[in-house]
Amino acid sequence: MEKSHWAYKYAEQIIKAKEKDTYIVESGITPSGVIHAGNFREVLTQDFVYRALLDIGVNAVYQYVWDDYDRFRKVPKGVPKEWEEYIGLPVTKTPDPWGCHDSYASHFKDAFMKEAEQCGVEAKYISMREEYEKGVFSDEIKKALENRDFIKSVLDKYRKEPLPDDWMPARVYCEKCGKDTTRFEWLGDYKIKYVCDCGNEGEFDFRRKGIIKLPWRVDWPMRLAYYDVDFESSGKEHQAAGGSMTTTIPIYKKVFGGRGFIGPMYEFVYFKGQKEKMSSSAGNVVTVSQLLEVYEAEVIRYMYNTRINRSFEISFDMDLLNTYNYFDKAERMYYGKEKEIDENEVDRYRLSVIEKRDEMPEQPPFSSCVNAIQIALGDIEKAIEVLRKLYPEIEGKGRTRRRLALAWNWVKKYAPEQVKFTVKESLPELEIDDKTKQSLKKIAEKVKEGIDGESLQAVIYEEGKKTDVKQLFSTIYLLFIGKSRGPRLGPFLASMDRDFVVNRLLLKG
Ligand SMILES: [Zn+2]
Ligand SMILES: [Zn+2]
Known part of the structure; x- marks a missing residue:
């Protein structure tokens, strides 16, 4: 069946373009700074295409190239000024300013590889320093030297000042x-x-x-040709006129005899509320580790798997709840548990999956996890009990535990005030009129009967209509959490200990 998902479309194009035993999907970066959530778009874009190739049933390798023979160019913010003396050394020979790794480059490589692994990326890592030191590219370097004039003319086309006459492509x-x-x-x-x-x-x-x-602008086309790469997408800035893509193509073809590759552009990643794209120089980076504190890895993959030519925003506010909801819906579609099935979402979900499984994992909504973990004051076992009152089918498996832990992180670090609460241990002092007391008593009776959260919500609403809906709701919130607003009231009351709720509504403690 013809797929509509972009990653599968590229996979089909790749297979059509060349007949090969093994297709190569490539990505790479210079490990000279934190590899952040913006850089991660390329990492995952390539991974989705790689996974689509495997899914179609051909052999493929995702090779991740470390440009770790690049020079240490300048001392970035946060690194001691004394590191100036290392400028000009390869980043892999520059010491680690934090003292925890064997080099400056390893410090960033190591963090990245851990994050990538957590996000289900299974790449074959290649160190350019090792390759160059072994002399793997000797013939390619010779070709570059032989074609020095041509390379210079290609690069000069997009430069204000031409490269100096004695410039060499190495x-x-x-x-x-x-x-x-x-x-x-x-x-x-x-x-x-x-x-x-x-x-x-x-x-x-x-x-x-x-x-x-070879310098980067020559190294990239060389490497694309040398490994006969089939797919490598790149950021918008590389694809602009004079960007590295425009100079790469002629050098790739003429100097290194490249057979062609598919290299689309992917859009930027923004951090919500900021106009500038995420970048180290703009100082607005979010790391993947930060995302992993509140997003499940599969949800991160899902979020990044939007259309390749569309930018998206990373957010730690209420949008996070929507992202989880969309992911859950796609998962239900994948398992045929939704009435309307969007095949594109099914593919998107399939490419997000890290843990292979036979049946649909339990899906406590993230918003319910946020409430449950707050009622349980961060205790996961207790929070599972709370969730079960609303979703009796939940067994408290891996997914649920993970979500509760992430929800607790979110509450502590990012959640807006409106969703945060602490259940009052003792009865707060509150003036309550007799009519309202009557309503509270009726609601308490219903709670005692054990009705479910949504029915309880309706009961409270009906009681409220006798006096003042808004006031009744806020009185109950004040009784339980000392704030006049809170989580959806019916399910909230239904998820707590029944005797506790009844006593509180009867103003007994
Ligand atoms: Zn020297
Ligand atoms: Zn380190």
Whole structure:
């Protein structure tokens, strides 16, 4: 059947474009800073296409390339000023300012790989430093040197100032000081002669010594061709006129003989309430670990799996509840438990799944988890009991426990005041007129009978009509949580201990 989901469409195009044993989906980044929730769009976009390929039944690899032979370019905010002395070294030879990893690059790589794994990304990681040092790209480097004039002309087309006349499409790391503060001469074949600002000089064959690398604008097309990549999407900024994509294509084809790949643009990720896209330089980044504190990993995948050409907002406010609700609905569609089935949502859900399972997991609504965990003061076992009063079918399995823990994090860190509450342990002092007392008594009787939350909601409403609906509701909220508003009242009362609720309504304690 023809799929409408974008990831499956790309997968079909990929298969049509080349006949291969194994298709390559690629992504990559320089590990020179926190890889944030904005960067994660590319990571997951590629992963969805990779998963769609596997789902169709072909072999595929998701290779994640670390540009970790790139130089340490500047000292970012939050890193001690003394790190200036490392500028020019590869990021993998720059020390970790926080002292917890073997290098500056490892610090960011490590955090990312943990987050990616938690989000169900199974990538094959490739270190460019290792590849270059092994001399894997010797022939490609030679091609770049041979085509130096052509490469320069392509790059110059989009530059205000042309590259200097002595520009070379490669950089050499000095064997003495380790930095790329060098100038070199290509002696033909694989031979290079260089001098460094530190005073060192040397001559080497780059098949034996991997101390030369291509600059990023040449490295990317080289790598796309070398690995015969089939799919690599990139951000909007790369696809603008003069962006790396425009210069990549001619170099990829003419210099490295690339066979073609599919490289669409994906839109930006915003943090709600901010006009600028998420970026380290704008200083408005959210990390994936922060998302994982309140979003289930599969819900994160679902959220990122919007149409590739559409931007989306990450939010920690009430929108979070909607995201969970949409995810739950897609899950019900997938398991055929909704009347109307949207196939696109079914595909979107399938690509979000991390844990394979035979039957639909239990689905306590996130908003109910938020109330339950507050009633239970953060105690997950008690919160499961609370949830069961509303949803007797809930067994308190993994999904439910996880959601309750995430809901508690959300309450503590991000939830707006309107959804936060603490149940009062003792009866608050409150002036209540006789008519209202009568209503409370009637409601207490219904609670004693054990009616369900929605019916109780209707009872309270009917009682309220005798005097003042709004006032009755706020009186009850004040009695229980000391605020005049709160969660939907009927289900809220129905989810607490029955004797406690009855006593409180009878103003007995
Ligand atoms: Zn570290
Ligand atoms: Zn040197």
